Amino acid sequence: MPPPVATLEAPQVSATTQAVAGEARRGLTSTPKSLSPWLFYDEIGSRLFEQITTLPEYYLTRTERSLFTAHAAEIFSTLGPNLTIAELGAGTAAKTGILLRALTGLQPHVLYQPIDISPTALDEARETIERTIPNVTVRPQAANYITDTVRIERPPHTRILALYIGSSIGNFAPAEARQILTRLRSELAPGDALLLGADLGPCLAELTPSKSIPTLLAAYNDKAGITAAFNRNILARLNRELGANFRPEQFAHRALWNHTHSRIEIHLQSLLPQTVHIPANAAGPALNLHFAQSETIHTENSYKFTPTAIAALLGDANFAPTRTFTDPQNLFAVTLARAI
Numbered sequence: 001m002p003p004p005v006a007t008l009e010a011p012q013v014s015a016t017t018q019a020v021a022g023e024a025r026r027g028l029t030s031t032p033k034s035l036s037p038w039l040f041y042d043e044i045g046s047r048l049f050e051q052i053t054t055l056p057e058y059y060l061t062r063t064e065r066s067l068f069t070a071h072a073a074e075i076f077s078t079l080g081p082n083l084t085i086a087e088l089g090a091g092t093a094a095k096t097g098i099l100l101r102a103l104t105g106l107q108p109h110v111l112y113q114p115i116d117i118s119p120t121a122l123d124e125a126r127e128t129i130e131r132t133i134p135n136v137t138v139r140p141q142a143a144n145y146i147t148d149t150v151r152i153e154r155p156p157h158t159r160i161l162a163l164y165i166g167s168s169i170g171n172f173a174p175a176e177a178r179q180i181l182t183r184l185r186s187e188l189a190p191g192d193a194l195l196l197g198a199d200l201g202p203c204l205a206e207l208t209p210s211k212s213i214p215t216l217l218a219a220y221n222d223k224a225g226i227t228a229a230f231n232r233n234i235l236a237r238l239n240r241e242l243g244a245n246f247r248p249e250q251f252a253h254r255a256l257w258n259h260t261h262s263r264i265e266i267h268l269q270s271l272l273p274q275t276v277h278i279p280a281n282a283a284g285p286a287l288n289l290h291f292a293q294s295e296t297i298h299t300e301n302s303y304k305f306t307p308t309a310i311a312a313l314l315g316d317a318n319f320a321p322t323r324t325f326t327d328p329q330n331l332f333a334v335t336l337a338r339a340i
């Protein structure tokens with residue numbers, strides 16, 4: 001057998017690690033410093049987010065779920081028969097079961113197409129839905145709906161109901177949000193529909209009652225500190241994946257309401273002057289990052305909407321809102337819209 005040949009090939013770096021390295025370099029060498037919220041969702045961060053959705057202060061998930069339970073029958077009677085369902089950013093599809101179960105009561109078979117960047121979440125979604133809801137076929141698609149065009153299958157004689165729920169739309173700046181909905185609309189035909197979940201803003205002139213700013217702030221500053229752990233995990237992830245030496249406990253979790261932009265902003269604030277090292281990687285040479293005391297890394301925006309703003313966003317993407325469902329406290333809105 002010939003001796004192994006020494007090669008000068010670079011060590012293999014996964015596409016994800018390369019993207020993490022690129023985003024860390026972009027965001028942490030910018031002024032002000034920022035990191036994109038997609039970095040939250042590694043395995044640990046996804047688990048922490050699941051915990052957030054069960055917190056007493058985080059009203060979003062349970063309120064949207066209660067709206068689905070209360071209005072699923074009405075949503076499907078408005079839409080009529082022969083639907084197939086596609087979901088952007090489905091994750092483990094925890095809330096979607098309510099809608100699928102209601103639909104299987106109205107048509108003999110449902111094709112459900114969850115789309116998500118995480119193959120593990122999609123596996124879990126398929127396993128749970130097919131095990132617990134008869135007559136649903138799950139056809140998952142691992143894709144990044146933010147950057148890639150997704151394919152939505154249309155069985156003969158069916159219309160598509162696209163789901164974009166959980167107020168994920170709120171984690172994008174208005175122009176990006178319009179782009180996501182416009183790209184989704186390009187996969188649909190007139191007469192198809194969209195169900196959009198969006199968190200409502202505080203102190204809204206057009207809604208009585210409307211939530212208070214303290215209620216909103218509490219959802220992002222929970223007493224158990226899970227949101228703080230979720231936020232700091234972004235630094236721990238850079239340590240794990242890039243060999244950085246962040247000390248996450250030296251950064252405080254900050255969530256504040258930005259009235260001008262109608263958004264919650266999440267930051268990590270340096271508690272002292274400090275320097276952090278990130279070794280050289282596929283994205284470039286080593287970095288020594290200096291943090292002044294109180295300097296922040298902006299890690300997320302969570303936009304909050306008025307019903308008028310939701311209608312305008314949908315209209316810009318060629319959807320016409322047909323019904324909006326809100327809870328008695330006007331915390332959250334689920335809007336049904338027709339593709340036009």
Ligand code: AVI
Binds near residue numbers: 060168171300
């Ligand atoms: C996923 N997204 C809708 C959440 C939100 O409320 O903006 C992410 C989150 N960030 C902190 N807590 C929850």
